[in-house]
Amino acid sequence: MTKSTEVFNPQEFSDMKGILARYDEPASAILPLLHYVQGVYGHLSEEALTFVAEFIGVPHVRTFEVATYYTLLFTEPVGRHLVQVCRNLSCHVNGSEDILQALKSKLDIDVGATTSDGTFTLVEVECIGACDHAPAIMVDGDLHRSVTVDSVGMILDSYREKT
Ligand code: FES
Structure with a gap:
């Protein structure tokens, strides 16, 4: 043992x-x-x-x-901030793919990867319970509703400043 x-x-x-x-x-x-x-x-x-x-x-x-x-359990190290993008129906029809592409572009990583400085890990998840404000993402424990391609950068920046 x-x-x-x-x-x-x-x-x-x-x-x-x-x-x-x-x-x-x-x-x-x-x-x-x-x-x-x-x-x-x-x-x-x-x-x-x-x-x-x-x-x-x-x-x-x-x-x-x-x-x-479970998508919230990790067997490999993840970044200091976990960015989860909902890919379920409401978010999908309201542009979650555009949000995901914007995040991938801003972070310069693919889904499932961590930025080279260890700050962010990007994952896709199923419904996070904010269908009425789709598309939604969750960063760490914080829910971000009605996310737009333009707001993605601001959201990431607010976490970059946190330790
Ligand atoms: S489908 Fe995205 S929060 Fe429910």
Whole structure:
């Protein structure tokens, strides 16, 4: 079994035990634990996924399946700011492809890539719950509604200034 100290410091391990204690069934803690680990390390390393699987007593493959299923979980490092572009119907018919092209052009990266300075990662996602103000994008946890090609640069600049 992977030792917690090989992967997490004592405070992190304590936090994880606290999360686990909230659930009657250890396997039910899989998403909160993965979310916690990603919050601390920015992504889910192979070692972390292996440890979480052993920690809650599920096969290793289970944490890998969950981590690769959800678009908000990352098994590789991502940029400091995550730009998610909705590609579902409302956004699509309201110009999300133009927004995506503008973002790709401004960031000089393709979908799934991270800028060379590590500032932005660009991904496409399914509906983010702002269909009535499509096209919508989400940067980190912030929802941007009724985005236009002209507003893309301003949105990116507001995050460039943040650490
Ligand atoms: S379709 Fe884009 S937010 Fe719902």
